[in-house]
Amino acid sequence: MDSKGFDRPGRPAAGRTRSVKVMIAGGFGTGKTTMVRSVSDIRPLTTEETLTQASAGVDDLIGVADKTQTTVSLDFGKISLNDTLTLYLFGTPGQERFWFLWNGLFKGALGAVVLVDTRRLASSFRAIEEMERQQVPFVIALNVFPDSRDHPVEEIRDALDIPPHTPVVAFDARDRSSSRDVLVALIRHLKERPAVALEPR
Numbered sequence: 001m002d003s004k005g006f007d008r009p010g011r012p013a014a015g016r017t018r019s020v021k022v023m024i025a026g027g028f029g030t031g032k033t034t035m036v037r038s039v040s041d042i043r044p045l046t047t048e049e050t051l052t053q054a055s056a057g058v059d060d061l062i063g064v065a066d067k068t069q070t071t072v073s074l075d076f077g078k079i080s081l082n083d084t085l086t087l088y089l090f091g092t093p094g095q096e097r098f099w100f101l102w103n104g105l106f107k108g109a110l111g112a113v114v115l116v117d118t119r120r121l122a123s124s125f126r127a128i129e130e131m132e133r134q135q136v137p138f139v140i141a142l143n144v145f146p147d148s149r150d151h152p153v154e155e156i157r158d159a160l161d162i163p164p165h166t167p168v169v170a171f172d173a174r175d176r177s178s179s180r181d182v183l184v185a186l187i188r189h190l191k192e193r194p195a196v197a198l199e200p201r
């Protein structure tokens with residue numbers, strides 16, 4: 001994969017396929033690993049460890065009290081959206097003590113999905129700031145939990161201070177087709193940007 005996230009050299013003759021690196025980012029416990037697991041065509045690589053006392057008082061467990069595992073390095077999955085476009089998905093760790101890994105993980109990424117749990121909006125602030133710092137185009141994906149309140153999307157956009165051109169969509173990370181729709185929304189958003197060519201060559 002080159003520095004722009006494209007997998008160019010040595011493509012098979014029939015392989016008019018473009019490969020794109022996409023980040024699945026967001027705050028602690030927002031459902032990043034769940035999304036990579038539900039949507040990946042291949043068995044995903046995950047790096048889950050049991051939540052320990054080290055996170056006590058550090059991680060906000062309100063709303064995710066049943067959570068027992070956390071990503072310590074990355075999630076990796078792959079999905080072919082059609083015959084010509086394959087996405088490589090890189091899920092980030094959500095815990096603050098692993099954020100130093102983000103710089104390396106983002107290398108070559110063309111776009112990102114930022115997951116938000118509307119019960120804990122603040123947990124995704126840092127991830128949104130990071131997209132702006134890394135200059136990676138992104139969509140906001142509101143992962144709806146059973147006790148999430150039904151906020152209008154525009155209210156969330158205001159609360160998160162998201163620019164008008166950035167899509168905000170609601171979804172369920174456990175559901176493959178719902179997660180896939182989020183990735184399609186991201187690709188549409190990328191295609192609207194003149195600098196990004198996603199058509200196969």
Ligand SMILES: Nc1nc2c(ncn2[C@@H]2O[C@H](COP(=O)(O)OP(=O)(O)OP(=O)(O)O)[C@@H](O)[C@H]2O)c(=O)[nH]1
Nearest residue numbers: 028029030031032033034070071094145172173174
């Ligand atoms: N009800 C519901 N539960 C979900 C959903 N997505 C994730 N969960 C649950 O919420 C918890 C957090 O999900 P993870 O996928 O581990 O979240 P994460 O963002 O990868 O977490 P970290 O890697 O620790 O930051 C898990 O217990 C999931 O089973 C969802 O859409 N609805």
Ligand SMILES: [Mg+2]
Nearest residue numbers: 032033070071
């Ligand atoms: Mg995770």
